[in-house]
Amino acid sequence: MELDASADAALVRRFFDRSGRVHIAGILKADAAKAVFSCLAEQTPWQLSIHDDQGPRDIPARSFEQIEPSLRAELSRRVDRAAARGFAYRFSNCRIDTAEDARAVPLILRRFHEFLNSPPLLQFARVATGFDDITFADAQATLYNPGDFLTCHDDDVKGKNRRVAYVFNFTPLWRVEWGGLLAFPDAYGHLHEAFTPAFNAVNLMRVPMVHTVTQVATFAAAGRYSITGWFRAS
Ligand SMILES: O=C(O)CCC(=O)C(=O)O
């Protein structure tokens, strides 16, 4: 696993400093990006992760569509009710560093987590963002299918020392009208900026910063694949 030779941390910093966020295209060597994508699309054991008015919950199903219909209807009502009022989400994930059984995590995803925690990559993150105290990265793989979303939040959790959120994008085929946009509302509630899912790109954003993943359209014809987490201080 390696950064593309064109990745220039000092250049990224000039953009990051303006708004606290940046989208970097072509971040990994092409072969590495392809290998991660095929692992996400073909070998990753997904579970469903939801947050409703009762809090977060993992459900042993690959996606919302695969849950038994009466339970699905009940969960759908709960998640929608929570989302109408405040924080909620629904997407599939595969935890990497906090997996209950590390052996169930595909080797390529474990390698990716090691790569994120390697000295050159952590140095890239520090220089690109100016957060000199970044010492490690956590990680999970995520898959947003039609209907999935994550409402507005700012990533700030007391005691976790999250400095910068990252989202490595592994979505080869997408259209902006399929939703799944990583969107940043301004103080007036208008969208100030949004990043469309892409292939072999990374989004970085300062913590705290309000953002949302807009709901994936029912007609989206592909999955939105990412590896995401935070660069953190110890
Ligand atoms: O998937 C994304 O683009 C962002 C995910 C996110 O905001 C989060 O997991 O906290």
Ligand SMILES: [Fe+2]
């Ligand atoms: Fe977030």
